[in-house]
Every structure is written in structure tokens, then in C-alpha cells.
Amino acid sequence: MSATQILSTLLASEVRGDLLILFHKNPGLIDTIDGVARRIGRTAASIGSDVIELVNLGVLKQRKIGSSEVIFLDRRRDREVLESVASHFRTAKQGGEN
């Protein structure tokens, strides 16, 4: 996936922005979709599709604990994604300057 595609996935909705801010502020957060939704003042139904997109991107991971499905930040993948986006910005800036 190109950096442009990653960026458009990350910035596709306000919910995704809220989720990314929450997990970046609290990288050790492990909670159910319902629990995560409550922490950003939303409902599980309203964040479900955005969670799936971030899981597909690899930024979030999903795991079954007991009878609950939990989500958490994949720190390594998150760092890779951030580096890829930063590199994209650097290249774009250099292109603009030239």
C-alpha cells in the first residue's frame, strides 16, 4: 500500500482521527470496541467500520479474550505507518522545493 493510500485511509473520517488520537495518547490501551467507543464518546455501532479499516491497515490489532473481542495498538506497525507517511511528506516537500 502506498503512503498516499495509507494517508487517505487514516484521514477518511473523524472517527478514525479520534481513534488514532486515543491510541497514540494511550498506547497501552486494550479494550472492547464498546469500551473504546465509550472512551471517545461514541457508540460501538458508530465506530465498527472504522475499527475494521484500521485493523486492515495493521495499525490496530484484534484479539479474542474470553468471550470478548478486544482491540489494541500494534506499536511496531504503527511506527512503520508513521515513518512511511513522514517519508512521503519529506519527499513531497523536497519535490515542491525543486
Place this chain on the structure above:
Amino acid sequence: MTAPGFKIENPRFEQFLSRGTREGVRVKTGIVELDEMLRGGFMEGDSVLLAGSAGSGKTTLALQYLVNGITQFGEPGVYVTFEELPDQIYRDARNLGWDLRSLEEANKFKLVCTSPNLLLESGAENILDEVIKELPAKRIAIDSLSHLGMYVEENQLRQEAYRLVRHLKTRELSSLLLWEVHQTGGSSFTVAEVGLSFLVDCIVLLKFVEIESSIKKALVIMKMRGSDHDKRLREYEITSHGVNVSAPFTHYEGIMTGAPRRSITEETANSWALAFGKNKQKHS
């Protein structure tokens, strides 16, 4: 491993057999006065209940225990919080001079934020084990057992707390379990009421006390299995560098009852005797 007529020479097997906490080894908090009270520190692998009311400094003391463990003794640690806004922990720690994010980046510390019901459902295994192994952690703080109590009945809380304590012990972790005491005054101490005191090896109580119309903070070690400890109440303060334990309340008694009074020292007794004698002379 040797026994009469029996010998196994296998390093991995030896390593397996040598697992477990080392006898007599102390886990220092890094707070010199507190370590003195503990006769050198907590016992390695022990579960310590850190009880206190809101604002008494439980979180600060627990973070200081973990940060000192990393920076002074090379022991990585995990902080588990059930609080709603754990990013406040990063901020508050920074104000005390502890950069938790840097410690996380250096893979020496992890802050795990989750719901108590998930910890109960997983039996702590799935949710914490990965983090514990990754560091690998030697110390852990759970903030707090009181939150677990919100999800289970009182008699179940004992069972769940026991399961958690045993789980941490089998992982050879020295743990601090935080417990919120609701009463800010008087002698009430709810740990005994819910029956947690016998599950843990050590109990440290943080308490507000009223001395001469001022609120002061007092720390006391109520129990320490298998070790002598300081039985006196000591005053402590939360400074810009964390918890600072100072002198015992030597001139007061009855502090735990919530109605402290000045204790009669030899000096005051002599002063009274002198005054009484002068008064007697005057009237004779």
C-alpha cells in the same frame, strides 16, 4: 542436579529448576526512608497491598516504585490502570520528572490500560503475559483492585484477587496492588473487611491524619510476612520529585484512631512536676 546415584547434566533443565524468587533478596523502592522501614525493601516476588484514600499518593508511590526499579536497579516494570484517562498518568509523571514514554521506547516500561472485566475474563493470562514477557518485567503495579471490586461480588473479589496474586507470583513478579480506602478519618480500614489482607504478603497504609488542625499524611507498614519492619507511623509528603518519607510521629499517640493527642514525654512530665511543685510552694 545430583542425587545419590543420579545425575542430570542439562543446562536448560538446570535453568528450569533454578526458577523462582531468590530467598532473602529485597526489592528496593528507591525511597531510602521507606526501604529502611522495610528493613531493606519488599521481599522479592511478594504481593504488596498499597491502601489509601483518594489523594493519598498511591499512584505516585506506585510509579516511583516502578521508575526507581528501572533507573536505579535495572528492573523493568508494568503499570496496569483501569482509570478512564491514563494519558493523565503520563502527564502527571512528567510533572514529577519521570518520562514514562521514553522508558516505554527503551522497552523498560509498559503502561497497560484496560477494563477490569477483561482482566477477569482473561484470568490475566492473555492480556498481561505478552507485555510481561516482552520486557521482561520484574515489577508490576495494578491500579486498582478496587476497580475489580466493581465487577464482582464481595466473596468473588477474594477469589479473583487470589487468582491474580497467584498469577503474578508464578510470573515471579514483585507486585504493588493498589486499594482505595474510602474513609479519610477514623480507624476504619476496609481491606480487612473484604478479606484481602490474608492474600497479600505486605500491607502499606497511606492515611490522612489531623494534627493540630492541619491535615498531614501518614504512612505505616501494617504487615510484612516473614520480615521485621518499622511499626511506627511516619509522616510523608508528595513533593515535585515524588513521595518523601520523613520522621515518625513521635510526640503523638492515637493517630490511627483519628483522634490523636500529644503523648506525655519525660520532658513534659518533668515540666508538669516542676510547675506543680512551684504551685504547691506558693500556696504553702
